[in-house]
Amino acid sequence: MQNKSEWELIIIGAGPAGMTAAIYAGRKQLDTLVITKDVGGQALWSYKIENYPCFTFITGAQLVERFQEHLQNFGVRIEYTSVVRLSREAETFAVDTEDSRRFFAHSVIISSGKSPRQLNVPGEMEFLGKGVAYCATCDAPLFAGKNVAVIGGGNSGLDAAAQLIKICPKVYIIEIQDDLQADKVIQDNVSRADNVEVLTSTEVKEIRGDNFVRSIVVRNVQSGKVDELQVEGVFIEIGLVPNSDFVRDLLPLNERGEIPVDCSTCTGIPGLYAAGDVTDVPHKQIICAAGDGAKAALSAYSYLVRRPSPSPNDK
Amino acid sequence: MAAKNVVVYSTPTCPYCIQVKEYLKSKNIPFTDYNVASDIEARNAMVQKSGQLGVPVIEIDGQIVVGFNRNKLDELLS
Numbered sequence: 001m002q003n004k005s006e007w008e009l010i011i012i013g014a015g016p017a018g019m020t021a022a023i024y025a026g027r028k029q030l031d032t033l034v035i036t037k038d039v040g041g042q043a044l045w046s047y048k049i050e051n052y053p054c055f056t057f058i059t060g061a062q063l064v065e066r067f068q069e070h071l072q073n074f075g076v077r078i079e080y081t082s083v084v085r086l087s088r089e090a091e092t093f094a095v096d097t098e099d100s101r102r103f104f105a106h107s108v109i110i111s112s113g114k115s116p117r118q119l120n121v122p123g124e125m126e127f128l129g130k131g132v133a134y135c136a137t138c139d140a141p142l143f144a145g146k147n148v149a150v151i152g153g154g155n156s157g158l159d160a161a162a163q164l165i166k167i168c169p170k171v172y173i174i175e176i177q178d179d180l181q182a183d184k185v186i187q188d189n190v191s192r193a194d195n196v197e198v199l200t201s202t203e204v205k206e207i208r209g210d211n212f213v214r215s216i217v218v219r220n221v222q223s224g225k226v227d228e229l230q231v232e233g234v235f236i237e238i239g240l241v242p243n244s245d246f247v248r249d250l251l252p253l254n255e256r257g258e259i260p261v262d263c264s265t266c267t268g269i270p271g272l273y274a275a276g277d278v279t280d281v282p283h284k285q286i287i288c289a290a291g292d293g294a295k296a297a298l299s300a301y302s303y304l305v306r307r308p309s310p311s312p313n314d315k
Numbered sequence: 316m317a318a319k320n321v322v323v324y325s326t327p328t329c330p331y332c333i334q335v336k337e338y339l340k341s342k343n344i345p346f347t348d349y350n351v352a353s354d355i356e357a358r359n360a361m362v363q364k365s366g367q368l369g370v371p372v373i374e375i376d377g378q379i380v381v382g383f384n385r386n387k388l389d390e391l392l393s
Contacts, residue, residue, distance in 0.1 A: 038331075038334075038383065039334070040330065040334070044330040044331070044334075045330065047328060059330075060330055061330035061333040061334065064330070064334075065333075065337065080385045080386055081386075129367045129368060129369040129381065130366065130367065130368055131368055133368075133369060135329070137328050137329065137330065138326065138328070138329035138330070138331060138332070138369065138370055139326070139329070139368065139369050139370060140326075140328075141326045141328070141351070141352030141353075142326070142351060142352070142358060142368050142369070142370065143368075144352075211366065212368060233368075
């Protein structure tokens with residue numbers, strides 16, 4: 001059992017889509033393995049969820065715990081690692097993981113979600129966890145008393161800034177466009193604070209420091225003027241990218257890197273389904289991801305029971 | 316086997332911190348939890364030991380784990 005490498009169904013990722021798919025697959029008694037780096041996906045990062053039915057208010061962490069409890073009832077096995085490649089191998093799918101293991105399945109559901117977009121500037125990776133952060137909900141309190149910069153003037157950037165203005169002497173908001181992109185109501189709340197300085201039409205060129213971040217180099221994209229801001233924290237909030245690199249050789253992706261699916265979550269390859277934020281569905285919501293996860297598991301079930309041979313149960 | 320000395324450095328809002336603590340509880344492993352959002356002394360100790368300004372940081376008999384890494388925690392706890 002421990003070293004079993006062949007499964008009827010492998011689910012990649014355990015956010016709301018993957019966990020719901022696993023619950024449905026567990027109930028259908030499919031021989032299922034979930035491969036994921038962590039449990040909860042982006043849902044975990046939401047501090048306040050007020051639109052998931054049955055909960056007038058719940059935190060992301062609490063909602064994920066409920067999903068997990070529900071999933072544990074079905075005894076579905078989870079391997080905690082990242083998938084680096086998904087490929088076709090004769091009649092099955094091969095899943096390669098970052099710890100150099102290989103798993104096989106007759107059907108696969110991709111529910112790998114999205115990750116924070118990186119700036120791709122010098123110093124970003126070097127100072128990750130040493131002043132560079134992507135999760136303000138996690139790390140903002142550690143920057144109390146320090147000057148910080150938030151990169152990105154969208155809703156998530158301004159949400160991060162709203163947490164930081166309460167505890168930091170100075171908060172820069174850096175936006176590459178001419179205007180902040182966040183909703184007006186959030187903008188008004190943040191820009192009213194006297195410790196906020198908004199720099200629009202500004203790009204980040206470099207993050208500098210010693211053992212920790214000490215400054216960032218910024219450039220005004222209109223005037224070309226370069227400046228160095230003394231900050232010890234850099235919160236990067238410039239959107240999300242789909243975790244679809246591992247499938248690039250197998251499936252066509254859209255211009256955003258998302259996996260196109262039809263209304264039954266089919267990818268176009270028989271036996272291969274995708275659900276949640278990694279797909280091209282228009283609304284990236286927890287409830288939609290959960291619903292698509294259910295559809296994907298039911299589609300996989302229909303596929304597996306109709307496979308001519310060998311029967312899914314004859315291993 | 317002597318019980319391991321387990322310390323968690325966390326903030327109240329960090330979801331991975333909540334997950335780490337739930338995980339340890341589910342395995343009946345006692346631990347000391349420092350809220351580094353308010354406890355500045357603990358925050359400094361965490362930064363010094365881990366070289367990190369990010370949570371969660373877990374210390375198991377002097378060994379440091381950054382982030383909720385189940386496989387690593389299992390290895391150090393076994």
